[in-house]
Amino acid sequence: MLAVIETGGKQYLVCTGEELKIEKLNVEVGKDIVFDKVLLLAKDDGSDVKIGTPYLDGVSIAATVEDQGRNKKIRVVKFKRKVRYKRVYGHRQHFTKVTIKDK
DSSP: OEEEEEETTEEEEEETTOEEEEEOOSOOTTOEEEEOOEEEEEOTTSOSOEEOSSSOTTOOEEEEEEEEEEOOOEEEEEEETTTTEEEEEEEOOEEEEEEEOOO
């Protein structure tokens, strides 16, 4: 099963058994979650494709929350030459790691 789901303002192409990091969701580790914003659904071989306008009605994808965490730190640098201006700061984005189950 292949599907395109929307969560956290982003779209993800997912298949059964896949692990992916998404924007942080307020769900405990080990709990199940259901993604109901499904844009596309198809079989593994690419046949029987269903496309939503924008979402498919009555279709949802189930997943299990594996981990909650924070990504690696990214450094943001602001620099302006000749005026002695330099600012450096970091950011660590929160994420939720999920494993996709069958629909």
